[in-house]
Amino acid sequence: MTTGQYLAHVFGWTLLHFCWQGTLIALLLACVLALLSKHSPQLRYGVCCAALALNLVTLAITFERVAVNDGGRLRHAVVSPNGWFGGVPEDLVQVTPSRLDELEQALDHSLPVVVIVWSLGFALCVTRLSLGLAAARRLRLTGTMPASIEETHLFLALRERIGIDRPVRLLRSAVVQVPAVVGWLRPVVLIPIGALAGLSQVQIEAIFAHELAHIRRHDYLVGILQSVAESLLFYHPAVWWISHQIRKERELCCDDLAVSWTGDPVLYAHALFQLAAQRSNSPAITLNANGGSLTMRIRRLLNQNNPPAVQPFAVLSVLALAFIVAGVCFSSAQAQHSLTAVDRLNMIHAITGVHSVIDTASKESSDLMVAKVAQPAQPLLTTADLSTLAVADQKEQEKKKPIRVSASIMAGQIVSTVNPVYPEAARKARIEGTVVLHAIISETGDVMALQVLSGPTALLDSAIDAVQQWKYKPYLLNGQPIEVSTTISVTYSISDESSAVAPCTTQNSGCTMPVLLSAVEPEYPSQAREAKSSGVVIVSLTVDEKGTPQNLAVFSSAGHGFDEKALEAVRRYRFQPATRNGLPTVAELKITVNFQLF
Structure with a gap:
């Protein structure tokens, strides 16, 4: 192999490794950006630039590691046709590459095409x-x-x-x-x-x-x-996404x-x-x-930002999963260049209990490593059988585990609720707070199990008694009702003005602001069209628990009949309601309506 072929081989493997490395970096960046959604754009900009630079650093480090390891790789041995030990003359076994090795060899053969396509691009x-x-x-x-x-x-x-x-x-x-x-x-x-x-x-x-x-x-x-x-x-699409950010x-x-x-x-x-x-x-x-x-x-x-789409718990879960995937991929990449045929036989010995004596003496006529193998005392399962059993067991476990659904989504599935009874002892002691429960919702929408996550002790029993009577619409996945898990928050307040809770605004923490579902184009006033006038009207409104605009008023007027037409259009808007503690609530908004002649 010439120097040019060797460098092309190393660079090709570097490009292939970057497929999973770039995806992992983009996934980590998405999680970090979600956690930094409330911070300054300058901080998020620095993180995005660092992620793009990390892509280049990762590419360089991978090239160096592949170049170092590639020269010392040992050839793998050949597999016996039946996949079992024993049954060959003189009890000799020839060890062959696994399916992963065969995939590696196929990719190895395609590296020239990979490098040529990359060069053209x-x-x-x-x-x-x-x-x-x-x-x-x-x-x-x-x-x-x-x-x-x-x-x-x-x-x-x-x-x-x-x-x-x-x-x-x-x-x-x-x-x-x-x-x-x-x-x-x-x-x-x-x-x-x-x-x-x-x-x-x-x-x-x-x-x-x-x-x-x-x-x-x-x-x-x-x-x-x-x-x-x-x-x-x-x-790599992840690089373009990072660049867009x-x-x-x-x-x-x-x-x-x-x-x-x-x-x-x-x-x-x-x-x-x-x-x-x-x-x-x-x-x-x-x-x-x-x-x-x-x-x-x-x-x-105009301070009308939408809330972050990713909840902190989900972000932390994805980050943990990403680090696990990174460790597995790194270990696999290291093992790809470090396992010898002797290591593979010893691994088989550890798994199957087959006792082997390895003879690593070089043979002038063969690259194979030969092992004398004693017959096992009892029949063994093949690797394919073990893999099939493991996959089947994993699928069975996944079927039994409820799917996690956020509190805001399940709030839209509520059919009926029962208000909790304020415990008299807690009222006299003026104990207030929020009880947070982890709930399992069955396929029929019933609350099956509740577990307390946090909240004042004096209010726990009351919250559990009430939530156990709640009813949800069945949650559908691929058209089929499934069992889900979620969190439910129950808030207790002694205030006599509990019914006059302040509407949600962009400054309220714990509020999820309304999301516009449908808008109506405003009619252009005829007098403004004749005068070739344009303008901008800002309308203040309240969005109720059903997502319907209420209490509309002109916050910033443009005259020329624009105000009336803007009010008529916004009155027909429809929203996904705001939520507080997972339940629909009232929110205040300002909507900008633009009138422009083109």
Whole structure:
């Protein structure tokens, strides 16, 4: 084997190993991002960048480990046709590769094709990156003109206030459709002709602040390095997902900086909405204010974030599973290059009780290792039989184990509840709190078993007596009712105003805010259409326990008949109700309704 063939062989195995390594890194990142959902975008951005860098480090370490181990691998022996010991002349047994070894050999033979396909894909990605850089450079030279004096003065004053010492040019462009940053050493901010029309000075300043935030954070350089990593690992979807998370968190970081420098998130959100109406055709290597999910960014600026979809308990469970999988995969990878034929015979001896004497003397005419084997005292099960029994036992255990379902989902399955009776002794002692129960729900929706997880001792019996009488709709999996486990929270309060519980808002901890299920497009007022006017109306409302809007009012008016049409549309919205302690409750929201003539 030549040096080139050897390196191609090692690199091919490195690419194959990265398939599970990249998936594991992405899974860990998803769990960490869920746990950090309440933290700053800057922290999540750093974690995402670290995950992408970890992919490259893992690739390099794997290449080194495979290169070291590959040279010392021993050949495996051949298997006897019947898979049993004994019955061959002179009681000799020839040990053969397992199915895992056969799979390894098949992959080994396909490595040249793997490396060739990767090389073609990498060349295409590098070509795409080069064309993107060239197109970004042309944007600075084609169809540009100096910005107006007022815009330039506002831009330069903001740059000095932010503390950017490098020279930054502001140009109008007839090519780009949204504001964008091009370049790192000599950055240029491109503003589409007419893009700032209709925006107030504060909104224009916020858009400039967003682009200057990209420059201050050196995001253009990070974007190029990110594209290089994407080109190297283009074949793995997890790398593209991590890269998408980096771009999303990058935009949120710049939004936060823009708001901190200008001080008005609502006006900035309105400016982003107007930019959203302009579709971008800028090269992927540019950085623009229209990046990321505009709906998510605007909702975030208006403090209407959706709660994290992943519960902390589920995240910790997935993290534990991921670490176990990582350990198993690492051990398998190590064993792949360290087990010899002697080790395999000794393992068989340990499992089956067959006594063997290993003769490792080299044979000039054969690569096989030979063992003299004594016949077993009693018949043995084959490896295939043992595997079949183990799989069948595992499936039987899984059938008996209830499936875990979150409290918020099971809250929507409730048919009837029984309110707990407040124990008189607990009331006199003014004992309050929440009892948390672990419940098993049968296929018919009955509460089968309850286990106390936490709560005041004086309230436990009352909570259990009440919850045992609750009734659920059967939980369906693949159309069949199944047994599930969940948690149920029962809250006790002595307050005389227990019926006047404050509605959920985005600031309430322990509340899950409503989720929009269906929306209605507002009718455009005829007088506004004739006047070619556009506007934004913010409607405040209450969503009741059934997900129906109540108490609608105009929070921010736009006039021209927009307010009435916005109220009519929002009144027909339908939501998944908010929940508190797993039960539906009332919540307060603000909905932005946009009227735009295209």
